[in-house]
Amino acid sequence: MKTPILFILLFFSYIGFSQDCERFTKQIELDYKNNKLTLKTLDSIINVCNNIEKYPELTYYRGMLAFDQENFSLGIYELKRVLPFISDYNFKYSATTNLGILYAIQQDFENAKTTFQKSYDLAKVNNDEENMDYSMESLLALALDSGDISYLSKYETFFSNKDFNNDFCAQLHSLSFLAEFCYQFGKFEKAEEIIKNNFISNTDYSGCELELATFNVLRSKLALENKKYKKGIQILDSISFSKIEVIDRVPAYKLYKKLYNGLDDKVNALRYSDSITNILELNKINIDKSNKTTLNVLKEKEGDYKSKIYSLSGYILGFILLILVLIYIVYYVNKSRKAIKEKSKIYKDNYNKLWGNYQLTNQKLELLKKELINQKIDGNKNFYNNLINEINIHIDSSSEDPHKHLNMVEDAFVNDLKKVAPYLTDKEVQICFFFKLGLSHKKIAEILNKTEKSIDSYKYRINKKVRENQQIELNELLQKFD
Incomplete structure (x- = not known):
């Protein structure tokens, strides 16, 4: 059993109880996050809980499973189908953005932009600035991919109106994104204007060295376009390369090479060319090592798999014997339980009879005691007192033990x-x-x-x-x- 949900579903279906599908949604979410949810299991649940309006989560996770399995057409179909039935904001935003990503993967840029615009509008209505940022940057990235410059003014307005609350790293990231957009479309003066009007100098950017390096590389590219080679080199020299991963230094080193070539400084240009080659070769070696390690693991697993195949017939025979033993154990246990139940019933019946006789005897003794008390007034008091005491002793001892x-x-x-x-x-x-x-x-x-x-x-x-x-x-x- 891959998941407890299927077992619960089959069990309740067998005994005929109506399903309360709401109890499955949390388990489904947990299984999906832990990569335990399968399409077969989910379809079994959907067949019983076939109410998309009441249980939209089931259809959503079916679309996400299709997404994970690279069945993008099915993912788009399911997410489009479920969106009208989602009322929760976070859930709806997640479904909308994932649908936009699926459209982008399929290179359906128009539908992707329309979908991300909807996600932006949804975040704006709910005053969620973080999701507004994500949607707007997704729109800008799509515009770059599709060659559509119309979103530049929208993003610029969004950026200028945004309150970053002294989050300089976030501000620098958005600034780089906007300026890069202008640079890619050849609007170099616009990019420089945006940087000049929005870059906050003399600011502590500790903790976001990579964002600062990306920003300075962009500034240096603009200097290169204006043939200000020395200025470009000075900007790159301000980057703290020691705090950046080696592979992330490559764009800056490539720019160094171009700038030194612009100054006709072949020595330094060659030096950075060699650095780039060394970094790329080192990275390739690391990747090859990783691939070899993975390949060795796969080969070991393949060897284990072959050895398991050779002994498969023995496993099957052992499994059959185990099933037979379990059947015998179940039969024996059921037979023993039946005998115990019959014995217990006899105990209970005997007890009920004995207890009835016991109560009847005590009742008779109580009546006899009352009769003797009435009669002792006129008769032999000593005789009657002794007899009553004997009756009391019998009643007391019976009650105590x-x-x-x-x-x-x-x-x-x-x-x-x-x-x-x-x-x-x-x-x-x-x-x-x-x-x-x-x-x-x-x-x-x-x-x-x-x-x-x-x-x-x-x-x-x-x-x-x-x-x-x-x-x-x-x-x-x-x-x-x-």
């Missing part, structure tokens, strides 16, 4: 329970016997001439002993004697 009358019924149960739970006292075993018969605390209190509260205390102490010694509850222990 009624288990003497039950020995024939409870012997087997007592012996069995003492074997399983030797830590229980005789009195506790006797009370367990009454619990097993299903008697109420009030009834047990009457039999033992005790209060209901004392029976409650007994049960608490017994239950505590059972938990400490066997790590189960008293009811579970008594069920073993069904």
